[in-house]
Amino acid sequence: MPDTSHKVHAVEKAIALLDCFWREKRPMSLTELSRMTGWPKSTVHNLLSSMMDSSVVEQSPADGKYRLGLHLFEYGCAISEHWNVVKLARPHLNALVAKTGESAYLASLNADTLLIVDSAEPNNVFRVASTVGNRLPVHCTSQGKAILAYQDAANVRRILKRAGMKSYTVDTIKSAEAYLEQLKLVRQMGIASEYEEYHNGMCSFAAPIFDYEGVCISAVGIVCFLHSGDRKSAVSPETLEALKNTAEAISTELGWHG
Known part of the structure; x- marks a missing residue:
């Protein structure tokens, strides 16, 4: 069995949240993300706020929905280069x-x-x-x-x-x-x-x-x-x-x- 003793659960949750966007392929509201993950809105909001600081996630000023950020595109470009x-x-x-x-x-x-x-x-x-x-x-x-x-x-x-x-x-x-x-x-x-x-x-x-x-x-x-x-x-x-x-x-x- 894989060793899970050193896993950082906050990182695992952040990745799971990003996977929601990847699967749905559209912007989503806080309520939708909370329902998809089964986590409290406060938990989802904190994760989104942390990722927004690094432009991994962005929030639309028009409707308040969240979407994947441009920094992920930069990651993708770095991967494709190699x-x-x-x-x-x-x-x-x-x-x-x-x-x-x-x-x-x-x-x-x-x-x-x-x-x-x-x-x-x-x-x-x-x-x-x-x-x-x-x-x-x-x-x-x-x-x-x-x-x-x-x-x-x-x-x-x-x-x-x-x-x-x-x-x-x-x-x-x-x-x-x-x-x-x-x-x-x-x-x-x-x-x-x-x-x-x-x-x-x-x-x-x-x-x-x-x-x-x-x-x-x-x-x-x-x-x-x-x-x-x-x-x-x-x-x-x-x-x-x-x-x-x-x-x-x-x-x-x-x-x-x-």
């Missing part, structure tokens, strides 16, 4: 979209879920769109499989146990053992796939990205519509080859020599 994979991957994502005509995404494992850290979309009328910053489950997405395929089985089981294996469709993988069998195929082929495991009528494919130490840190993936349930025609061999080449090119720029 997150080389996003900067390096951007031109490769654009090239992949131009070549395949499919929506492309870059995702990383974070807190037992997938975090979409960048995306590129074609100009087609019909396309699959996903917002940067969204979180996705690892067990029924191709990018989750692409990343976890290169972790040891014990750690994969721990992640699946913590995150759960919620059924999104009738095709969602429901057992850790079946999932681990799929990861073996991912390692053999260098490509992960899922057909209607997360959304009906859609499929996705992903390839792993490795850093200079050979650690799989992210995955690049494409999402396609599954027309008439025909899995064989969902994606061409040329598109899968372009996907693998994209992941390898990003890995090479990160210093990988696999």
Whole structure:
């Protein structure tokens, strides 16, 4: 069990309060925040006041509602400056979209879920769109499989146990053992796939990205519509080859020599 003896509860509460804004994605009143957290208004007000001093939280003079402050944006900029994979991957994502005509995404494992850290979309009328910053489950997405395929089985089981294996469709993988069998195929082929495991009528494919130490840190993936349930025609061999080449090119720029 994690050691909780040295945790600062005020900091934990402040983070929980910030999470309220992140989940709702809108300004909120003191009453709303008190109701969401279950804390007294005085507690919430004190936390907000402390964070306002550092511009982590701001209050609208018009309606008195609170929102995330610009200092958090500065934190985000500082992170992105050092997150080389996003900067390096951007031109490769654009090239992949131009070549395949499919929506492309870059995702990383974070807190037992997938975090979409960048995306590129074609100009087609019909396309699959996903917002940067969204979180996705690892067990029924191709990018989750692409990343976890290169972790040891014990750690994969721990992640699946913590995150759960919620059924999104009738095709969602429901057992850790079946999932681990799929990861073996991912390692053999260098490509992960899922057909209607997360959304009906859609499929996705992903390839792993490795850093200079050979650690799989992210995955690049494409999402396609599954027309008439025909899995064989969902994606061409040329598109899968372009996907693998994209992941390898990003890995090479990160210093990988696999």
